[in-house]
Amino acid sequence: MWPDRRFVELVSIDLPIIQAPMAGANDSAMVVQVCSAGGLGSLPCAMLDADKVRSEILNIRKRTNQPFNLNFFCHTPTETDRDREKAWKQKLAVYYEESGLDITAPVSAVNREPFNEEMCELIEEYRPEVISFHFGLPNKALFGRVRATGCKILSSATTVEEARYLEEQGCDAIIAQGNEAGGHRGMFLSDNIASQPGTFSLVPQVADAVSVPVIAAGGISDARGIAAAFALGASAVQIGTAYLFTPESLISDLHRAALNADGNDETMLTNVFSGKPARGLVNRVMREVGPMSELAPAFPTAGGALAPLKAQAEATGSADFSSLWSGQSAKLCNEMGARELTRRLGETAVTRLEFLS
Amino acid sequence: MWPDRRFVELVSIDLPIIQAPMAGANDSAMVVQVCSAGGLGSLPCAMLDADKVRSEILNIRKRTNQPFNLNFFCHTPTETDRDREKAWKQKLAVYYEESGLDITAPVSAVNREPFNEEMCELIEEYRPEVISFHFGLPNKALFGRVRATGCKILSSATTVEEARYLEEQGCDAIIAQGNEAGGHRGMFLSDNIASQPGTFSLVPQVADAVSVPVIAAGGISDARGIAAAFALGASAVQIGTAYLFTPESLISDLHRAALNADGNDETMLTNVFSGKPARGLVNRVMREVGPMSELAPAFPTAGGALAPLKAQAEATGSADFSSLWSGQSAKLCNEMGARELTRRLGETAVTRLEFLS
Numbered sequence: 064m065w066p067d068r069r070f071v072e073l074v075s076i077d078l079p080i081i082q083a084p085m086a087g088a089n090d091s092a093m094v095v096q097v098c099s100a101g102g103l104g105s106l107p108c109a110m111l112d113a114d115k116v117r118s119e120i121l122n123i124r125k126r127t128n129q130p131f132n133l134n135f136f137c138h139t140p141t142e143t144d145r146d147r148e149k150a151w152k153q154k155l156a157v158y159y160e161e162s163g164l165d166i167t168a169p170v171s172a173v174n175r176e177p178f179n180e181e182m183c184e185l186i187e188e189y190r191p192e193v194i195s196f197h198f199g200l201p202n203k204a205l206f207g208r209v210r211a212t213g214c215k216i217l218s219s220a221t222t223v224e225e226a227r228y229l230e231e232q233g234c235d236a237i238i239a240q241g242n243e244a245g246g247h248r249g250m251f252l253s254d255n256i257a258s259q260p261g262t263f264s265l266v267p268q269v270a271d272a273v274s275v276p277v278i279a280a281g282g283i284s285d286a287r288g289i290a291a292a293f294a295l296g297a298s299a300v301q302i303g304t305a306y307l308f309t310p311e312s313l314i315s316d317l318h319r320a321a322l323n324a325d326g327n328d329e330t331m332l333t334n335v336f337s338g339k340p341a342r343g344l345v346n347r348v349m350r351e352v353g354p355m356s357e358l359a360p361a362f363p364t365a366g367g368a369l370a371p372l373k374a375q376a377e378a379t380g381s382a383d384f385s386s387l388w389s390g391q392s393a394k395l396c397n398e399m400g401a402r403e404l405t406r407r408l409g410e411t412a413v414t415r416l417e418f419l420s
Numbered sequence: 421m422w423p424d425r426r427f428v429e430l431v432s433i434d435l436p437i438i439q440a441p442m443a444g445a446n447d448s449a450m451v452v453q454v455c456s457a458g459g460l461g462s463l464p465c466a467m468l469d470a471d472k473v474r475s476e477i478l479n480i481r482k483r484t485n486q487p488f489n490l491n492f493f494c495h496t497p498t499e500t501d502r503d504r505e506k507a508w509k510q511k512l513a514v515y516y517e518e519s520g521l522d523i524t525a526p527v528s529a530v531n532r533e534p535f536n537e538e539m540c541e542l543i544e545e546y547r548p549e550v551i552s553f554h555f556g557l558p559n560k561a562l563f564g565r566v567r568a569t570g571c572k573i574l575s576s577a578t579t580v581e582e583a584r585y586l587e588e589q590g591c592d593a594i595i596a597q598g599n600e601a602g603g604h605r606g607m608f609l610s611d612n613i614a615s616q617p618g619t620f621s622l623v624p625q626v627a628d629a630v631s632v633p634v635i636a637a638g639g640i641s642d643a644r645g646i647a648a649a650f651a652l653g654a655s656a657v658q659i660g661t662a663y664l665f666t667p668e669s670l671i672s673d674l675h676r677a678a679l680n681a682d683g684n685d686e687t688m689l690t691n692v693f694s695g696k697p698a699r700g701l702v703n704r705v706m707r708e709v710g711p712m713s714e715l716a717p718a719f720p721t722a723g724g725a726l727a728p729l730k731a732q733a734e735a736t737g738s739a740d741f742s743s744l745w746s747g748q749s750a751k752l753c754n755e756m757g758a759r760e761l762t763r764r765l766g767e768t769a770v771t772r773l774e775f776l777s
Contacts, residue, residue, distance in 0.1 A: 066776045223685065223751075242599065243618045257711060258686045258702065261600045261618030263648065264639035264748035268685075271752075282621035290651035291620065293776055295644045328580065328625075329615045345615065354614060391621035394580075395628070419423045419650055420777025 064413060069276040070236055070299035074130050074193050074215050077101030078409040080289070081238075081278060082401070083303030084134030084195065085246060085312075086110045086175070088388070091119040093311035093401045098129035100405035103193060105132040110174060113181045120189045130192030132217075135178035137251070138198040138339070141361040151358045152368050158348075158384070162375050171370055173337075175363035177201070183208050190214060198339075199251030200232055219249025219280070221259045226269040226277075228252060238301055239269040241281030245304045245390030247341040248332070256332050256340045256355075263295065270296030284395035286411035290419060302408070304390040309401040317382040321346075321389075328394050336369065336386040338362035344393075347383035348372075421770060426633040427593055427656035431487050431550050431572050434458030435766040437646070438595075438635060439758070440660030441491030441552065442603060442669075443467045443532070445745070448476040448483075450668035450758045455486035457762035460550060462489040467531060470538045477546045487549035489574075492535035494608070495555040495696070498718040508715045509725050515705075515741070519732050527724035530694075534558070540565050547571060555696075556608030557589055574635070576606025578616045583626040583634075585609060595658055596626040598638030602661045602747030604698040605689070613689050613697045613712075620652065627653030641752035643768035647776060659765070661747040666758040674739040678703075678746075685751050693726065693743040695719035701750075704740035705729075 065071060071079050082089070082097040084107035094104030106123065108116050116133070123131055152159075152166055159166040178201045186194060186209055194209055195217040201209070209216060215235040220226035226237050240249050241262025253259055260268070262281040270277045279292035280301035292300045307314055307322060314322075321327060321344050332340045333354040339362040340355065348369065359365040366386075373384040399407070422428060428436050439446070439454040441464035451461030463480065465473050473490070480488055509516075509523055516523040535558045543551060543566055551566055552574040558566070566573060572592040577583035583594050597606050598619025610616055617625070619638040627634045636649035637658040649657045664671055664679060671679075678684060678701050689697045690711040696719040697712065705726065716722040723743075730741040756764070 241618060241620060243621045255686070255688075257688045260748040261598060261639055262620040263598060263618060263645065264600045267642065267644045268749070268751055282618055285624065287624045287652045288620065290776065291648040294647035294651050294772060329612075331612075331614045391617040392625070394625055415651060416776050419647065419773050 066293050066416065067276075067298035070278060073236060073276060074103060076103050076130055078405065079299035080405060080408055081105060081132065081299060081301040082306050082405070083246075083280065083301045084132065085303055085306070085388070088307060088312055088314050090313060091122040093306060093309065094123050094131050095126045096311055096401035097405045098123070098127045098131050100402045101409060102405040103130060103132050105134050105195065107134045108182065109134070109136040109176070109197075113185060116182065116185055120185070120191065124189070132193035132195050133186065133191045134195045134197065135182060136175060136198055137196045137201050138177050138362055140177060143364070144360060147358065147360050148364070148368070151360050151365065154352060154356070154358050155368055155372065158372050162372060164371050164375060168371070170367035173363045173367050178205065180205070186214065187212055193217065195238070197247065197249045200229070200234075206232065217278070220269060221248055221250040221265075222253045223265075223268050223272045225250070225252050226273050230273040230275055234275060236276040236278055237269060237273055238278045238280050239265045239297070241265045241279070243282030243391040244280050245330070245342045246388045247337070247339055250340070266292065266295040266297050282390055282392045284390070284392035286408065286415040288392070289408060289412035290415040293416065294419075304393050305396045305404060305408075306401060307389070308396045308398045309404055311401045315377065315385065317377060317380070317385060318387050321382055321387045322393050322396070330389050330391055334359045334365065336366050338365035341386070341388060342390060344387040344389045346385065346387060423650045423773065424655035427635060430593060430633060431460060433460050433487055435762065436656035437762060437765055438462060438489065438656060438658040439663050439762070440603075440637065440658045441489065442660055442663070442745070445664060445669055445671050447670060448479040450663060450666065451480050451488050452483045453668055453758035454762045455480070455484045455488050457759045458766060459762040460487060460489050462491050462552065464491045465539065466491070466493040466533070466554075470542060473539065473542055477542070477548065481546070489550035489552050490543065490548045491552045491554065492539060493532060493555055494553045494558050495534050495719055497534060500721070501717060504715065504717050505721070505725070508717050508722065511709060511713070511715050512725055512729065515729050519729060521728050521732060525728070528727055530720045530724050532720035535562065537562070543571065544569055550574065552595070554604065554606045557586070557591075563589065576637070577626060578605055578607040578622075579610045580622075580625050580629045582607070582609050583630050587630040587632055591632065593633040593635055594626060594630055595635045595637050596622045596654070598622045598636070600639030600748040601637050602687070602699045603745045604694070604696055607697070623649065623652040623654050639747055639749045641747070641749035643765065643772040645749065645752075646765060646769035647772040650773065651776075661750050662753045662761060662765075663758060664746070665753045665755045666761055668758045672734065672742065674734060674737070674742060675744050678739055678744045679750050679753070687746050687748055691716045691722065693723050695722035698743070698745060699747060701744040701746045703742065703744060
């Protein structure tokens with residue numbers, strides 16, 4: 064049924080489809096629906112505390128016995144740079160003034176913790192079948208402990224060099240994240256978004272460079288993309304944007320409306336919302352302040368100073384200061400439930416593969 | 421044999437493979453080899469005068485009776501902007517000084533004529549089977565005359581909007597040029613390289629938007645890419661970079677060495693060589709002056725002031741100031757003749773398509 068069964072066999076699932084972990088945009092409800100359809104649901108843990116991760120795991124376990132994936136960030140937290148924060152606020156001052164907001168008010172903290180001891184203990188306790196990391200990998204000690212639980216470990220590569228590194232470190236499969244992908248680039252050795260390849264170029268080159276299974280990510284929203292991923296040498300796909308169109312998605316109404324708006328298909332990579340490059344639908348702050356700004360404080364803090372602007376704008380129905388994450392293939396998506404979407408992607412991919420022969 | 425036969429039937433060829441026209445990098449010798457293998461060879465005419473185009477057509481006709489493609493640029497020539505040229509020379513002054521070159525010497529003219537009356541007359545006289553345009557289309561009068569010869573007309577789209585425009589204007593097929601593609605972006609309505617989609621996203625969206633056959637371009641260098649293009653909804657592919665590795669390619673030894681160098685897989689879009697964005701292997705002038713510079717004079721004149729630097733550097737074996745055009749999939753290419761390459765791409769694509777079912 065699938066031309067390359069390496070990934071579905073590695074993690075014991077029916078469909079070669081990973082629902083992308085989308086921090087802030089999905090919780091256990093989506094995971095359960097995807098898993099029950101035969102795909103691999105992913106719980107993004109980067110914005111959750113340990114208690115919440117625990118309750119989410121319990122919720123998943125209660126409702127499905129299928130394998131699922133827990134996802135963590137592995138960024139290196141940086142010291143606060145007061146000068147940069149000041150320059151960033153200065154850059155945003157015109158918007159504070161326009162909104163009648165107090166620019167001298169303290170910036171709220173942004174809670175995106177990298178994978179740590181506490182989360183590792185949860186993995187040791189609950190032993191999920193799959194762990195995926197973003198922005199590289201945790202340190203060797205933590206990696207070894209995750210490894211020892213018997214779970215399969217994935218991480219994202221935006222270049223061939225990153226893919227080779229991840230294989231050397233012991234990853235069981237590698238997500239080749241092409242330039243089309245929505246949300247944050249998983250880049251950790253590369254820092255040049257201008258030279259990171261698109262999915263079409265990256266997948267076959269990563270497949271040639273590593274011996275572990277490759278998962279294609281970026282621009283895949285329908286059966287054609289799944290079939291193309293197999294053609295390029297992948298043994299599975301990771302799909303994010305299409306799941307934003309499900310009722311299980313936690314995105315705001317404004318975000319949903321932007322994704323559905325006619326002709327609104329322009330996306331860019333921007334660092335203004337977090338400090339790291341991520342792809343989203345183009346809006347005012349990206350256009351006027353970015354899309355890439357050298358003033359944006361280091362990940363994850365850039366969003367702090369935007370938060371009051373975002374809150375006030377959203378209250379009046381404007382997404383001018385909101386991150387509207389999206390890959391480049393949003394126009395290929397349709398609204399339906401996460402379980403139905405997963406099932407249909409699987410069925411139509413089989414049909415598409417048959418059409419090709 | 422091919423899941424979608426619309427393009428091969430449209431232009432009466434055996435293999436759904438167009439050898440990309442590469443101005444300065446291929447002439448009729450490559451065209452003949454590609455056509456004789458069953459693909460569609462393309463003669464780039466943008467840097468040739470009418471006499472040369474005539475002799476090249478005669479050379480092709482003498483050696484093959486297969487359909488072939490003549491390619492022309494359709495950029496709008498701009499008035500010389502003395503201030504900008506001065507600023508550009510100022511930007512390059514440090515390199516002139518380093519090289520001991522005279523920055524006050526007049527800049528040599530750059531000969532890249534848009535499609536015109538004279539070329540149209542040649543088409544009317546020789547009636548090649550296919551004409552492809554880059555940077556949009558010629559004016560309606562010229563377009564109508566080309567149309568009246570009975571040839572099939574193609575042009576490149578970098579966005580869905582451009583694809584719709586080209587269909588409305590009467591193109592017979594549309595080349596969906598993804599962000600991965602080497603050489604010049606064919607963009608003509610879009611001016612934002614940051615938001616133009618990758619091949620993986622662009623092809624299915626263009627296929628949904630137009631009813632004419634779609635040709636995938638960008639990042640396609642082997643059988644996997646051809647199979648993936650069909651999966652995404654294309655009915656043919658246009659391949660450039662792989663043909664740079666053939667003995668028929670006219671690129672310099674330095675360019676060839678750069679393409680073959682181990683680990684040298686970083687490409688970026690740059691306007692420093694011509695004034696319009698084009699993808700090439702990263703070198704010194706791209707890194708230090710670009711990759712995108714607001715000072716670069718309008719297409720095609722930016723290269724004029726670089727020419728003396730390029731000539732002197734190349735004489736000492738340095739490609740620091742040379743355009744090293746390449747798409748993102750150069751590492752998938754192997755050296756072989758253009759005829760053999762075309763034949764093998766066709767054969768291995770069939771095998772890859774069979775593997776998928």
